[in-house]
Amino acid sequence: MREEARACFDRWAEEYDRCFLHRYIRKVQERIAREMNPGEDAFILDVGCGTGGGLRAIRSRVKRGLLAGLDLSPKMIGVAEKKFSGQEGIDLRVGDAESLPWPNSFFHEALSTFTLHHCPHPDRAVAEMARVLKPGSRLFLADLILPWFFRRPLKCILQLVEGARLEVQTLDSLKQLFRTASLEPAPPQRLAPFVFLLIGTKRSLAAEEKGTAVD
Numbered sequence: 001m002r003e004e005a006r007a008c009f010d011r012w013a014e015e016y017d018r019c020f021l022h023r024y025i026r027k028v029q030e031r032i033a034r035e036m037n038p039g040e041d042a043f044i045l046d047v048g049c050g051t052g053g054g055l056r057a058i059r060s061r062v063k064r065g066l067l068a069g070l071d072l073s074p075k076m077i078g079v080a081e082k083k084f085s086g087q088e089g090i091d092l093r094v095g096d097a098e099s100l101p102w103p104n105s106f107f108h109e110a111l112s113t114f115t116l117h118h119c120p121h122p123d124r125a126v127a128e129m130a131r132v133l134k135p136g137s138r139l140f141l142a143d144l145i146l147p148w149f150f151r152r153p154l155k156c157i158l159q160l161v162e163g164a165r166l167e168v169q170t171l172d173s174l175k176q177l178f179r180t181a182s183l184e185p186a187p188p189q190r191l192a193p194f195v196f197l198l199i200g201t202k203r204s205l206a207a208e209e210k211g212t213a214v215d
Helices: 002-012 020-036 053-059 074-083 122-131 148-162 171-180 205-210
Strands: 043-047 066-071 090-094 107-113 133-144 183-185 189-192 195-202
Touching (some): 020 133, 043 122, 053 066, 066 074, 133 171
Parallel strands (some): 043 107
Antiparallel strands (some): 183 195
């Protein structure tokens, strides 16, 4: 599944920014950037950053912090590196969402757009995103969400379109992934048919011990 996703996005890399799908994803990323509204010194991570669209949407807000991006596809990262060539405060890496190469409690905010359904172990990916967030920080995750009675036929169609196997969540399963990773989910936001944004706040140790969420 991981290798299929890498091959799929390596094929798309050079044309990705010009395709209809990217234009829609960019709108979602711009919405996340507005809602996130990070400070100028913030450390922000984009998991599954592709060609860097999400980080570019945030760039005007983060002027002295760090913008980090990780993607499974070397060719996607290659395109992103060209966009940010010569800019300071950029950290782009090829890697796996299920094993992030940053320390615990490193980032102020994180986002991930249409990436989780490519992860063989989505629980590990969400747990890793939570691990690298500071307590009280938020994960903004937008993805395909299919009700159980549509999952099988729509999943088959999507796999044919993308040329890679997918693991698509329901709203209930995604919220459970967040809670298991110590992320308290806010009410989900419906962005389009079968597309939702879920924002989770990382609990502090004290809140975790009390079984409550961070205010």
